[in-house]
Each structure stands twice: as C-alpha cells, then as structure tokens.
Amino acid sequence: MNITKHDIDSLNAEIKISVTPSDYEERVSEAIKKVQRQANMPGFRPGKVPTGLIKKQYGTQILVDEINKLLNDSIYKYIAENKIAILGNPLPKDQKSVDFVNQKDFEFIYELGLAPEFTLNLNSNNTFTYKTVKVDDELIEKYVKDVRRNYGKPAYPDTAGEKDIIFIDINELDASGEIKPGGIFKSTSVSYERTKNEQAKAKLLGVKKDDKIIVNINELYESAVDKSVSLGIDKETADSVDCNLQLKVKNISRLEESALDQDLFNKVYGEGKVTSEEEFRNKIREELGAMFNVDAEKFLRAEVEKNLIEKINIQLPDSFLKRWLSVANEKPITEEEIDKEYPSYAKAMQWKLIENKIIKDNEIKVDDSEAKDEAKAFIRGEYARHGQSATEDDLEKISVDLLSKEKEAQKIFENVYSRKVIDLIKEKSTLQPKEVSYDDFFKN
Secondary structure (H helix, E strand, C coil), X not given: CEEEEEECCCCEEEEEEEECHHHHHHHHHHHHHHHHHHCCXXXXXXXXXXXXXXXXXXHHHHHHHHHHHHHHHHHHHHHHHCXXXXXXXXXXXXXXXXXXXXXXXXXXXXXXXXXXXXXXXCCCCCEEEEEEECCCHHHHHHHHHHHHHHCCEEECCCECCCCCEEEEEEEEECCCCCECCCCCEEEEEEECCCCCCHHHHHHHCCCECCCEEEEEHHHHCCCHHHHHHHHCCCHHHHXXXXXXXXXXXXXXXXXXXXXXXXXXXXHHHCCCCCCCHHHHHHHHHHHHXXXXXXXXXXXXXXXXXXXXXXXXXXXXXXXXXXXXXXXXXXXXXXXHHHHHHHHHHHHHHHHHHHHHHHHHHCCCCCCHHHHHHHHHHHHHXXXXXXXXXXXXXXXXXXXXXXXXXXXXXXXXHHHHHHHHHHHHHHHHCEEEEEEECHHHHCCC
C-alpha cells in the first residue's frame, strides 16, 4: 500500500491511497472463511457451503467491506503517525466509479481539513471586563419580599388590589348589551398585573365580589392567541371576534406576605439557624453573592471567548467543514441551513482550537480524582434541583457509573479542562472589575 499527502494550501490537503491485491487478499480470504462458517444454505450442512459458492454470492460485497475497513484503518494510522492535525474527518473525494468486480488495483483520494497554526500569548496585555452584580440593600429588600411572598398565606380581601387574582365569569354581550345566547362563556381568572391595556386595568382595580364590569375583548386580551387560550375558542374565531364582555367577580384572592419573624427564619433556613432580621438579610446577601458569582463567571467566559476569537482571527477550511457538516449530520440538511448555522459552528470550533492550544502549551492535566469530584458536584446539583440530597454512598456509586460511560465521562473531563483554562486566563490576564446593578447585568 502506498499513501501520499498533497498540500493544497495551509488549510486543505489530499491523501492518496493506492491499494493492491497484496494489501487486501488475506483480509478478504479470512472474511470469506468467516461467512462460510456461519452460512446456512439449502442442500449443505451448516458451515459446509463450498468456498466458490460463498465467493459467487457474497464475494464482491466482502471485498468492498474489507477494502473500506482497510482504508479507514490506514488513513487514521497515517494521520496519527505523521501527527497531522485535522478538523472533522477525512472525506472521500468524488472520483470515477470503482469497478470492484474487474479491478485489482485501486486508488482512493481523501480530502482533509487542516487545523490552522496560530500563536497565543497569555499575559497581562490581555484585558477582560469582570462584571459582577452589586448586591445592595435595594436588591436584598426585593429578595426579602419574594421570600415573604413565597411563604405567605392566602387571603380573600373585599376589594381587588394590584397584586390580587380576580376569579370571574365571562359572558359575551350582544350589540344591545345583553348576554348573548350561545356566546362566549368562561370561568377564569384575571389580574391587574397581567393585564396590559390601561383601560382594562383601571376597571379591574378596586372591584368587589359580585361586581359586574364591561370590557372590550381586545382590551382584555392582547392577541388572538391570548383570546383562544384564555376563553377556549378556536383560533379562527379569535382572529376575527370583536365584542364586549361582561366580567362578574366571583372571588378575590391575595397572597399576604409572611411576617418577618422567627417562624419565617426557621422555615427558610431551619430551626434556630437564623435568629434575627439582620442575620436573615446577611444570609440572603451571602446567597445572592454566591449565586451571582456563577453568573459573573459565565459572563467572563463569554467575554474571554469573544475577545480571543476576534483578536486571533483563526482561519478555518470553511468549504471543507461545510461539506463535512453535510455528510456528518444525522438528518438531511440543506445548503441554506448549513450556511445559516455555520457562523455559530465556526466560532465554537475557533474557541475549541484556542482552548486546546492553551491546554497543550501549559500542560494542563485532569486526573481521575478531579473528574470524580466534578461528577459528584454534578450529581449533587441534580439532587438539589429536585429538592433532595445525596448521601456520600450515593455520590460514590453514581459517579463511578457516570464515569464508566464514554460520552458522559468525556463531558465531565471537558468541563474540568474548560474551567482550568478559564482559571489560567484569569491568573495571567488583567481583569477590570465592573460592578453593576442587577438590571444592567442581565440586560439583553
């Protein structure tokens, strides 16, 4: 077998593989024997079908299969031995049809997308904004109110306020203002907060039980979808209907905030863990800080990725990668879809190249114990998400199982590598702290 590589440019190459009978005959012979041992044909004992009959019936397909296996093994071995950094996988190049029946010698050409070479210096000249949320008294008060509401008790006031839910019967009215026989009827609920139209909001505020108010359907609901879902009418009717509705108040519900007392502290943090309002607010401040630190790290990562991708401007074999995406996609995908998705894919590929270079240049390693700690942290998070806690035995058992699965283990190792890369960038770069309000941080 003869394998040669031809560089087309710095990002694209071709590999030519010449195959002769000496390369594949033994493989084909062994494959025929295997089929012969398993063959079961009428008139012959199992495993005793003549070789000639096996060749006649299965020979060409066996030849094709064995040559394809040979090509696959050979090209990846060649790439590994010659340390060729590729993107995607080799693609067979379009060429004239191969005659597997009559040919003895074969030639195959594969296209390669080459990983680009680039330099990356991690030093203090790289400056990134480290944006954090300002946990001030106003934000803490907002969260205190949320906690008090979450642990509040239902009440049924006589008059509807801005935070109340109003339970109503809705009837469609005819042109004369009377309830329309067979018209829209629905028992539902509305609220001042959820209503967008100012005229409708004004009518809802201050209503009492058994009050009847008249409101136009298009004032109460913003869109045909809202009308269809809320009133249980079909989309076609909702698109065209324009009528007045009578809203009869059946009840008013309000969630009254819990008192800011020891009973609330115990419910939120456990018996006796917090014993004063000051401790309660400090605990919330601490929790918000930890929560927003996670968001700050996510923002920094996005900032680092965007900055380095733009700064280094890595060139990719775009045409090759688009062809490879078309072939590699499990479902059929059009050129238009690939063109639309490719910019996002390219940025992800550029960042992966940057990340891998940082890992290689700085000899970053992840050992098994670090991977297991990461797996345990993930499992704890999953338990917590469902309001449960995991024992150490649970964590040990599930983490071992998780790491025994190739795809799951790969994700876990990649997470640790990615975090170490960001930690190294933070250590070597200049971070400019920027504390902003909650609203400004999550804007856009």
